[in-house]
Amino acid sequence: MRPRLLGRLARHAVLIAGAAVVVVPFLWMFTTSLQTRAETYTNDSILPTSWHWENYVTAWQAAPFGQYYLNSLVMATGIVAGHLVLDALAAYAFARLDFPLKRALFTVLLAALMVPTFVTIIPAYSLVASFGWIDSYAGLIVPRLADVFGIILLRQYFSTIPVELEEAARIDGCSRLGIFWRIVVPLARPAFATLAIFSFLFAWNDFLWPLLVTNSDDLRTIQIGLSAFVGRYGTSWNYLMAGTLTATVPSIVVFMIFQRALVRGIAMTGVKD
Amino acid sequence: MHRTPLRLAAVGVVAGLALAGCTAGPAPDAPVEVTVWHYWDGTNADTFDAMVDEFNASHDDIVVSTSNVPNADFLTKLRASATSKTLPDVAIGDLVWVPQIAQIGTLADLSGMLPADVLSDINPALTAFGTIGGEQVSVPVSANNLGYLYNKTLFEEAGLDPNDPPTTWEELKADGAKIVAATGKQAYELFTQAGDNGEGLTWNFQVNLWQAGGEFLTADNSAAAFNTPAGRTALQYWVDLIDSGISKVGAWGEFGSGNAASATDGSWMVGIWAPDPPFDFGSGTAPYPEDGTPATNLGGEQAMVFENSDEKAAAAAEFLSWFLEPEQVLSWSETTGMLPVTNSIATGDEYLSWVDENQPLLRPYVEQMAVAHARPNTPLYPAISLAFAKEIEKALAGEVSVDDALANAESAVNAVIAKG
Secondary structure (H helix, E strand, O other), X not given: OHHHHHHHHHHHHHHHHHHHHHHHHXXXXXXXXXXXXXXXXXXXXXXXXXXXXXXXXXXXXXXXXXXXXXXXXXXXXXXXXXXXXXXXXXXXXXXHOOOOOHHHHHHHHXXXXXXXXXXXXXXXXXXXXXXXXXXXXXXXXXXXXXXXXXXXXXXXXXXXXXXHHHHHHHHOOOOHHHHHHHHHHHHOHHHHHHHHHHHHHHHHHOOHHHHHHOOOOOOOOHHHXXXXXXXXXXXXXXXXXXXXXXXXXXXHHHHHHHHHHHHHHHHOOOOOO | OOOHHHHHHHHHHHHHHHOOOOOOOOXXXXXXXXXEEEOOOHHHHHHHHHHHHHHHHHOOOXXXXXXXXOHHHHHHHHHHHHOOOOOOOEEEEEHHHHHHHHHHOOEOOHHHOOOHHHHHHEOHHHHHHOEEOOEEOOEEEEEEEEEEEEEHXXXXXXXXXXXXXXXXXXXXXXXXXXXXXXXXXXXXXXXXXXXXXXXXXXXXXXXXXXXXXXXXXXXXXXXXXXXXXXXXXXXXXXXXXXXXXXXXXXXXXXXXXXOEOEEEEEOHHHHHHOOOOOOOEEEEOOOEOOOOOOOEEEEEEEEEEEOOOHHHHHHHHHHHHHHOOHHHHHHXXXXXXXXXXXXXXXXXXXXXXHHHHHOHHHHXXXXXXXXXXXXXXXXXXXXXXXXXXXXXXXXXXXXXXXXXXXXXXXXXXXXXXXXX
């Protein structure tokens, strides 16, 4: 009895410590978001000492955040969709089709993964500018519709799906695209869920590219809006934290939605859909 | 989840493509559009936007639009835009950026474009700063400077008159010793660490350097000029303050959090703190040596016009001329708490009586505009500032002597200049 109790205590202690590591920064953000500006500089308590809920309203009204939210959602949705569709098609080709220079092309893709974003950002900007896409949704979305990481992730997953399932479908007269849509996509749901989460977080949190290609409030995204609280003459930590907490909500929602698909997908692996 | 996310996503792609922007060209007799990028936030941004609306309402032939670009990435965005002819017509940025921005794009020479009486009324240190290669590449639109801020409560605890801040180095040392003895707290916070850009330390130090009669760089910005007796006086002052316990080596922010009794800080802090003071605070001019001269360091924003087209540059210049008219300078200064850039307003009764009535803490800062210096206007300045601070912080930490630190800083700064 005692060793088991001790074991359970130890396990809980570890779990509580782990949870604290995750929760404490959020708690601190929450506490800070409710303080006055002066308190954020003079008060270092992590427990709430004042409850200025109106900070959330002030932060929200400091800029057209409703529009920024909408823009971030449109951009993130477009990018996630692009990744799910285009990455998947490319990944399937690399996993299953035979075509000339397949290995070479795949190596080129792998090499592209190693090129840092900062190297390509100016050429990408010039290209987008030459299309007249500065300050447009197209400028925000199109250059990032496909990404190498997604192609590699999905290709690796597709390769693990038994070829027999696809051959069976073929015997039944299914076309290539039909196989992809009816067999591969349902079986690869956990991989799609993973990619969707990664892509959404990338798009939602991205700052530099949206900043470069947009000028007007009609197209600005949430992260650019938040950066306005970090002013040249000082940071409004309370509003920044209120705004940041609000901006975190969609990420958590997306994670919860796709996490269920991810878990269910894994539980059903190998079961014919 | 079935396939809903996929389907939704596909709809998103199509929608995203459909929304791709199409902008029509201007009609032949349409007003000239002028775009302005600035980094102001909060009250400053709101005030600027309201003034731009006022300008647009009173000018049929020009439409000014503004865009806020976060200050940390302002230069990055300008650099990207310069590669593709997508620069704004006007950039309003920190004064120290002007020489760098002059390299990013082609700036219009404003000397012939703004009325002479407007230019001659501007604080000469600010117009001199904006003169590069004989051309007026920038004009100031907003100003601030460094003064002395102090915690009145801690002054009282030390038995000092909370309405009589020190005005000289000697007084600051005497008051400081009393504060340390009575409160055990740091009496005067110095910017002792270079950090990753150095400028906090450097521009604070320049105030004391100028007060001691020194210069930071030679007049043509071609070499370090601070390794002189004046430089030694200034650095020795800092080292003495630290040795006597009046100041401490550490991260900046102790004064703001109430743990230090005073600091050299900017006029903008008055505007930020006044609505919600973290403690009862007062202001004074930057203390200077009894045998020296008063001086302070200028900050603020300068406006630059990119030569996108003659028509746009002319319209941009017209907007700036309007912004620098007495009425606008007055309304900008009163609403934002920034300091006026023109002498007529800074020394005029109307503004000064507004200050005394509404924001008396600004008074010492306004008076200092007459003794304000600007930092060297070279594009190498950020690198110079960091190189300087990295050597000087060693003297403050007690690792090297004052003489050695100045000599090392001199060679480091000259190396940056030689490298170009």
